[in-house]
Amino acid sequence: MEKKPKSKICKESVPMPKQKLEERIHNFNEVALGYTEEQAVAEAKRCLQCPEPKCAEGCPVDIDIQAFIKLIAERKFDEAIAKVKEKNSLPAICGRVCPQEEQCQNACVMGKVGDPVNIGRLERFVADYEMKKGAETPRKQAPTGKRVAVIGSGPAGLITAADLAKLGHEVVVFEALHKLGGVLTYGIPAFRMPKEIVQAEADYVRKLGVEIKLNALIGRLHTIPELLKNGFTAVFIGTGAGLPTFLGLPNESLGGIYSANEFLIRVNLMKSYAFPDYDTPIRVGEKVAVIGAGNVAMDSARCALRLGAKEVYIVYRRSRNEMPARAEEIENAEEEGIILKLLTNPTKFFGDEQGWVKQMECIKMRLGEPDQSGRRRPIPIESSEFIMNVDTVVIAIGRTPNPIIQRTTEGLQTTKRGTIIVDEETGQTSLEGVYAGGDIVTGEATVISAMGAGKRAARSIHDYLMNE
Amino acid sequence: MYRIVAMQTLAPQTKLIEIYAPEIVAKAHAGQFVILRVDEEGERIPLTLADWKPEANTITLIFQEVGVSTIKLGSLNVNEELCDVVGPLGNPTDVRNYGTVVIVGGGVGIAPCLPITKAFKKTGSRVISIIGARNEKLLILEREMRCICDEVHISTDDGSKGHKGFVSDVLNILIKKGYSIDIVYAIGPSVMMRAIAETTRPHKIKTVVSLNPIMVDGMGMCGACRVSVGGKVKFACVDGPEFDAHQVDFDQLIKRQRAFLAEERTALEHWEKCRGN
Ligand SMILES: Cc1cc2nc3c(=O)[nH]c(=O)nc-3n(C[C@H](O)[C@H](O)[C@H](O)COP(=O)(O)OP(=O)(O)OC[C@H]3O[C@@H](n4cnc5c(N)ncnc54)[C@H](O)[C@@H]3O)c2cc1C
Ligand SMILES: Cc1cc2nc3c(=O)[nH]c(=O)nc-3n(C[C@H](O)[C@H](O)[C@H](O)COP(=O)(O)OP(=O)(O)OC[C@H]3O[C@@H](n4cnc5c(N)ncnc54)[C@H](O)[C@@H]3O)c2cc1C
Ligand code: SF4
Ligand code: SF4
Ligand code: FES
Numbered sequence: 001m002e003k004k005p006k007s008k009i010c011k012e013s014v015p016m017p018k019q020k021l022e023e024r025i026h027n028f029n030e031v032a033l034g035y036t037e038e039q040a041v042a043e044a045k046r047c048l049q050c051p052e053p054k055c056a057e058g059c060p061v062d063i064d065i066q067a068f069i070k071l072i073a074e075r076k077f078d079e080a081i082a083k084v085k086e087k088n089s090l091p092a093i094c095g096r097v098c099p100q101e102e103q104c105q106n107a108c109v110m111g112k113v114g115d116p117v118n119i120g121r122l123e124r125f126v127a128d129y130e131m132k133k134g135a136e137t138p139r140k141q142a143p144t145g146k147r148v149a150v151i152g153s154g155p156a157g158l159i160t161a162a163d164l165a166k167l168g169h170e171v172v173v174f175e176a177l178h179k180l181g182g183v184l185t186y187g188i189p190a191f192r193m194p195k196e197i198v199q200a201e202a203d204y205v206r207k208l209g210v211e212i213k214l215n216a217l218i219g220r221l222h223t224i225p226e227l228l229k230n231g232f233t234a235v236f237i238g239t240g241a242g243l244p245t246f247l248g249l250p251n252e253s254l255g256g257i258y259s260a261n262e263f264l265i266r267v268n269l270m271k272s273y274a275f276p277d278y279d280t281p282i283r284v285g286e287k288v289a290v291i292g293a294g295n296v297a298m299d300s301a302r303c304a305l306r307l308g309a310k311e312v313y314i315v316y317r318r319s320r321n322e323m324p325a326r327a328e329e330i331e332n333a334e335e336e337g338i339i340l341k342l343l344t345n346p347t348k349f350f351g352d353e354q355g356w357v358k359q360m361e362c363i364k365m366r367l368g369e370p371d372q373s374g375r376r377r378p379i380p381i382e383s384s385e386f387i388m389n390v391d392t393v394v395i396a397i398g399r400t401p402n403p404i405i406q407r408t409t410e411g412l413q414t415t416k417r418g419t420i421i422v423d424e425e426t427g428q429t430s431l432e433g434v435y436a437g438g439d440i441v442t443g444e445a446t447v448i449s450a451m452g453a454g455k456r457a458a459r460s461i462h463d464y465l466m467n468e
Numbered sequence: 469m470y471r472i473v474a475m476q477t478l479a480p481q482t483k484l485i486e487i488y489a490p491e492i493v494a495k496a497h498a499g500q501f502v503i504l505r506v507d508e509e510g511e512r513i514p515l516t517l518a519d520w521k522p523e524a525n526t527i528t529l530i531f532q533e534v535g536v537s538t539i540k541l542g543s544l545n546v547n548e549e550l551c552d553v554v555g556p557l558g559n560p561t562d563v564r565n566y567g568t569v570v571i572v573g574g575g576v577g578i579a580p581c582l583p584i585t586k587a588f589k590k591t592g593s594r595v596i597s598i599i600g601a602r603n604e605k606l607l608i609l610e611r612e613m614r615c616i617c618d619e620v621h622i623s624t625d626d627g628s629k630g631h632k633g634f635v636s637d638v639l640n641i642l643i644k645k646g647y648s649i650d651i652v653y654a655i656g657p658s659v660m661m662r663a664i665a666e667t668t669r670p671h672k673i674k675t676v677v678s679l680n681p682i683m684v685d686g687m688g689m690c691g692a693c694r695v696s697v698g699g700k701v702k703f704a705c706v707d708g709p710e711f712d713a714h715q716v717d718f719d720q721l722i723k724r725q726r727a728f729l730a731e732e733r734t735a736l737e738h739w740e741k742c743r744g745n
Contacts, residue, residue: 216491216554244690265690270511276735
């Protein structure tokens with residue numbers, strides 16, 4: 001293959017157009033506006049079309065990255081999106097929220113000389129391009145007459161349902177909440193994941209003939225053994241990790257102390273940012289402390305800001321290097337004026353007479369030796385306690401698996417942490433015909449890993465159904 | 469989807485609604501609740517099952533119109549549809565023959581007592597109920613309770629019917645009279661449940677309460693409903709709603725229930741303005 005002349009290498013990636021800072025901190029509209037055609041083509045042309053593309057190794061669902069980027073560079077957008085969709089049915093979502101800097105873009109060779117090719121933004125571009133045009137109804141194989149129940153409509157469930165429907169199986173998705181999408185709907189705020197995008201991706205799944213049953217909490221309404229008895233040959237569990245963790249500190253029950261999930265469910269699912277036009281209230285004070293530094297913490301902090309808080313702090317016990325959120329979101333948060341209080345850990349809360357939080361005692365931390373996770377362990381510095389005045393606290397220190405299915409399904413093997421044990425290759429649980437994937441198996445992870453797990457499970461469910 | 473089959477006023481600001489929900493009927497047990505949304509803008513409202521009718525495929529809820537969501541619900545008509553109903557939620561009551569069961573219902577809390585009372589009666593337990601309200605007009609389900617229970621005692625705050633005072637006073641009288649009571653179930657306002665807990669505590673009578681903290685999802689995902697039971701954090705929606713009354717931190721519960729008072733007022737004013745009244 002002919003090498004391009006060196007001078008043509010463009011070290012810097014095309015910047016993402018964003019909503020104006022002064023405006024965006026007052027609304028819930030999407031911050032990153034997406035590339036125009038010209039910008040996308042320019043970014044695509046930065047790709048070296050490597051003979052042995054490293055980027056491919058970084059994508060958990062094996063998108064042919066090099067090929068779809070080439071098609072964008074040639075302005076063949078329809079073919080580009082078709083290429084992406086060979087492997088990923090929800091590209092508008094992944095392009096927006098994948099931690100690309102740790103995955104595909106981390107591996108891109110352009111990263112050695114400058115910015116890596118912005119693969120995520122290009123993926124989003126072609127997905128948005130198609131959505132604007134109206135996606136075609138995907139083709140399906142002849143009906144097999146087999147029925148599969150999918151529990152949960154997060155990324156894991158939606159992908160499993162889509163893939164099985166394409167293979168000709170009859171699929172019913174059971175979702176406990178009143179809206180589809182899992183975390184994409186109830187957790188990630190609209191300024192990062194517009195709800196129309198999630199609905200459009202869900203509509204694509206519906207168009208495949210998948211039946212959707214909302215308000216159906218499995219474990220209570222039907223149990224898994226009942227589903228298997230009543231006409232479903234296989235079941236996929238994609239119920240996610242939605243159980244909030246608390247700090248276990250004194251006075252954590254005070255008003256104004258929310259789990260990140262409560263805060264985000266109120267704001268995103270129940271639309272309390274539009275209160276009182278929407279009935280569900282939320283109260284955000286002037287000084288908000290968000291405990292934790294992952295994506296969930298960033299989202300909570302940026303929501304609080306948009307709900308009118310004057311000062312919003314991210315309180316994290318380690319240092320900037322260990323912050324688990326996507327780089328882009330940390331950057332966005334700082335740009336918007338979120339204040340990072342690093343190497344700091346809360347120890348106690350104080351409330352007013354009405355039982356509302358008014359102060360938080362914290363202790364300063366330093367980093368010691370690396371722990372099992374390889375990150376340096378935070379150690380409290382003696383007598384370094386200090387008081388922060390706060391009137392809202394959001395606890396975003398992690399979420400554990402939803403427990404209802406495990407409690408109501410006899411013989412389903414789980415770990416101590418409550419995750420469901422599966423065969424890594426097939427996704428099969430300890431019960432025949434019952435598969436699981438996504439956060440319910442791994443614990444809190446990523447959208448793309450949940451989708452990867454869904455795809456693998458769909459393949460083995462298909463094999464199981466056809467050999468049954 | 470979730471069609472309203474009946475709507476009836478039982479007492480001032482207290483209504484009974486029957487909703488077509490065959491799947492829920494098939495799984496309903498005493499002690500469980502549902503969460504419903506009236507419309508797209510609506511809150512998720514938790515309400516306990518007061519009854520269910522397999523022959524009609526309907527569930528019955530009895531609710532008090534206390535704020536915007538419940539007033540909106542009460543303003544609907546028969547044949548209109550609710551946006552969402554999810555359930556059954558929560559753990560069913562642990563129903564078995566205890567010997568003598570005293571069921572205490574306060575105000576609209578009498579409604580959820582009804583299926584529990586029926587279930588206990590079926591086990592052969594002797595069932596005594598104490599039901600109370602602020603005044604005679606607000607007392608609901610007396611006739612229904614009389615049909616099931618071995619004894620029914622009544623109290624009203626103003627003395628317009630039965631004993632003048634609280635249901636806890638009546639319970640105290642029964643205990644003093646030497647009734648042998650194996651278990652007490654109490655459902656009603658938190659202050660009432662706290663009073664019942666304090667009445668039975670010195671006598672070491674096992675007491676169960678059904679808690680109603682503010683809930684959002686009702687399926688263990690938000691932690692809004694967290695309550696302190698025996699010093700441990702429990703989620704009322706999935707770990708409850710019934711708990712050992714002597715272990716519950718009622719003061720905390722009451723404070724948390726009042727967390728959004730200001731917003732609730734705003735919501736109501738806004739809605740009234742929008743409706744032009
Ligand atoms: C605020 C936030 C921000 C995030 N940001 C990012 C990001 O930027 N990038 C990224 O890659 N990842 C991010 N994540 C993580 C990512 O969203 C999850 O890893 C992913 O959604 C997991 O998908 P899932 O399908 O396994 O579960 P979920 O998305 O959690 O979906 C599970 C669904 O199952 C339903 N359910 C649960 N129990 C039952 C039951 N018994 N019956 C019926 N239905 C049930 C739930 O209601 C839910 O809808 C974020 C997570 C959060 C909370
Ligand atoms: C498990 C459970 C079962 C219940 N069963 C019944 C019942 O059978 N009949 C009945 O009349 N009421 C019942 N309630 C209470 C009922 O849910 C509230 O009265 C209702 O949500 C109030 O909403 P609102 O907008 O009308 O009033 P608001 O003006 O919003 O609130 C009035 C008061 O109701 C409580 N409340 C508000 N929002 C919620 C919420 N999301 N969840 C719970 N409580 C809230 C608060 O303490 C508040 O101060 C139950 C609550 C729970 C948690
Ligand atoms: S799905 Fe995620 S990891 Fe794969 S190419 Fe797209 S952005 Fe990269
Ligand atoms: S590694 Fe980077 S430059 Fe090479 S093909 Fe992949 S995206 Fe293009
Ligand atoms: S209501 Fe959300 S956890 Fe109970």
